[in-house]
Amino acid sequence: MSKTTKRTPATIIGGFLGAGKTTLLNRILQSDFDLKAAVLVNDFGSINIDSSLIKSNDGKVMNLANGCICCSISGDLVGQIESLPDMPEPPEYLLIEASGVSDPGRIARVLNYKIFRERIQVDAVLTLVDAEQFEVASSEFPELARVQLKTADIVVINKTDLCSEQQLSTFKSKWLLDGSTVFETCFADVPMQLILGTDANQGAITDTCSDATCQHKHHHQSHDDLFESISRQCVKPINIDKLKIAIKKLPAEIYRAKGIFIIEGETAQTAILQKVGSRTEWSFGDRQLKENSASKLVMISKKGKLQLAETLVEFERQL
């Protein structure tokens, strides 16, 4: 590759499970901010639900499922990034949605490895915060909360419609670093020109390791040790009433669950589940989409809190 090849700017979108990363991504992709962007999505579960929920007009959505890209640099990541210049219309921008258990700063450091550095230039690390659930999540995972905020060039405090003034000011005084660029939003409604192409990450990356497989030089607790997930796909339509009852009965230890379900007697729509902490929401999707030909469910909990396989068996018994 020629040294003069223009590097593709990238924004890394991080933040805890359910904070609103996909919501922000969809906002960017649907905005009239003229961006020929490719999207890389890293779901923690072994099936990638987020990529089905991303409303990209041109289909440039690449999956990195099963694991956490900041913990292991898969051939997938190398391959996807290497393929960018060869796309029929090479993207002008790269949006990377980190999994909710990732350290987005570490992804930025990985992208500074020589193999990526020639192709990618990290424009900003953006961390979303779920203002409603943050207190609970950060008490369970304080170190992850700390790194996700510490490494952010831009912090978006999202879901302000669901939290009190008191919660907001406690969060700000306890967690925000002086000098951070901060936005407070509902449904990640943040002006695009303030978060994209800002070069906010200038000089922030100091790790210039050249070995993409290097794991040992950088202290890092694997997020696969902190969380576990279980996923299921099934083609048989599901009774929506039974499904909603079974979801309500899920143990509180399931911090995040998301799913797209084929419903009995419903030919046009799918039911979409979004459970974040104690909040569960249902909406509808388009059943005609190719990727919606089977129901998909992912559940994520803290490691060792629950027998996830047994929980899934019990869940399925109720359907």
Ligand SMILES: Nc1nc2c(ncn2[C@@H]2O[C@H](COP(=O)(O)OP(=O)(O)OP(=O)(O)O)[C@@H](O)[C@H]2O)c(=O)[nH]1
């Ligand atoms: N009330 C409210 N809900 C929101 C807001 N932002 C996002 N949501 C909802 O929160 C849920 C999770 O949002 P996502 O965008 O999927 O979160 P995520 O960070 O991509 O989730 P993971 O990829 O699983 O970590 C969805 O039901 C969203 O519609 C907000 O500001 N207010």
